[in-house]
Amino acid sequence: xxxxxVSYTLDSTLETVDSAEEKATNIATxxxxxxxxxxxxxxxxxEGTVNAVLHGNAYxxxxxxTLAFERKSEELVITIRDQGKGLDLSKIPNPLAPxxxxxxxxxxxxxxxxxxxxxxxxxxxTGTELKLIKHVHGPSAGGxxxxx
Amino acid sequence: xxxxxxxxxxxxxxxxxxRITLGEGSVMxxxxxxxxxxKGQKKIVLNLADxxxxxxxxxxxxxxxxxxxxxxGGELKLLNLTKKVHDLLQITKLYTVFDVKEDEAAAxxxxx
Numbered sequence: 001x002x003x004x005x006v007s008y009t010l011d012s013t014l015e016t017v018d019s020a021e022e023k024a025t026n027i028a029t030x031x032x033x034x035x036x037x038x039x040x041x042x043x044x045x046x047e048g049t050v051n052a053v054l055h056g057n058a059y060x061x062x063x064x065x066t067l068a069f070e071r072k073s074e075e076l077v078i079t080i081r082d083q084g085k086g087l088d089l090s091k092i093p094n095p096l097a098p099x100x101x102x103x104x105x106x107x108x109x110x111x112x113x114x115x116x117x118x119x120x121x122x123x124x125x126t127g128t129e130l131k132l133i134k135h136v137h138g139p140s141a142g143g144x145x146x147x148x
Numbered sequence: 149x150x151x152x153x154x155x156x157x158x159x160x161x162x163x164x165x166x167r168i169t170l171g172e173g174s175v176m177x178x179x180x181x182x183x184x185x186x187k188g189q190k191k192i193v194l195n196l197a198d199x200x201x202x203x204x205x206x207x208x209x210x211x212x213x214x215x216x217x218x219x220x221g222g223e224l225k226l227l228n229l230t231k232k233v234h235d236l237l238q239i240t241k242l243y244t245v246f247d248v249k250e251d252e253a254a255a256x257x258x259x260x
Contacts, residue, residue: 014170014171017170017171039232043203046169046203047203047204050170050203050204050205054170095240096240096241101241101242101245102211102214102215102245103208103211104208104209104211104212105204105205105208107204107207107208107240108204110240111204111236111239111240114239
């Protein structure tokens with residue numbers, strides 16, 4: 001999918017989460033990312049889609065999730081939009097804080113930030129837009145992997 | 149995901165395989181651990197050798213299993229982490245929270 005954009009409109013279901021992950025795996029593999037990077041991208045997309053389906057749209061059958069993959073010159077840009085009430089950024093916990101370590105949730109955004117080069121979250125009253133960027137051959141991506 | 153359990157010297161080894169993710173995988177693990185604790189089997193080892201994928205929900209389920217066992221006077225250890233699961237527990241700072249073993253005999257012995 002060199003220099004092109006594909007997008008999908010998906011139901012707010014658990015099947016969508018698996019489907020989004022599979023699409024991300026296929027596209028990242030096609031683009032030539034290494035195995036570790038493919039896993040990171042697919043997991044970030046999975047976590048982003050879980051947030052959209054579960055926390056954004058709350059499994060509402062009337063609300064959709066939009067997932068788009070865009071290959072730009074040196075990066076893969078993934079956008080996930082939901083139709084929920086908009087994520088409250090002030091309520092995102094730090095899962096590494098001692099008081100949160102044993103919490104059973106709240107690690108999704110942290111994992112996305114760990115695995116992707118850029119994570120942007122834009123909440124609004126009509127939903128949340130999540131943008132995930134991975135550099136195709138960027139030095140920062142290589143550096144991050146080496147440090148993990 | 150598939151789960152089966154066996155007894156070794158009074159310790160319950162829970163062999164897990166597949167994916168521990170939001171939905172079926174997480175629910176199966178939760179039910180399995182709760183069932184063991186309800187039956188009084190409070191020394192539990194989760195063998196994750198064949199778990200090839202885990203998401204944040206699965207990580208949360210491991211934490212839940214660990215704290216549920218502890219709160220009921222039991223103990224839960226992790227065995228044979230794959231590199232992916234190991235790395236995830238490292239970056240989430242949970243590796244040192246769990247008692248992680250690489251050898252089943254050592255894991256069983258560690259309860260005594």
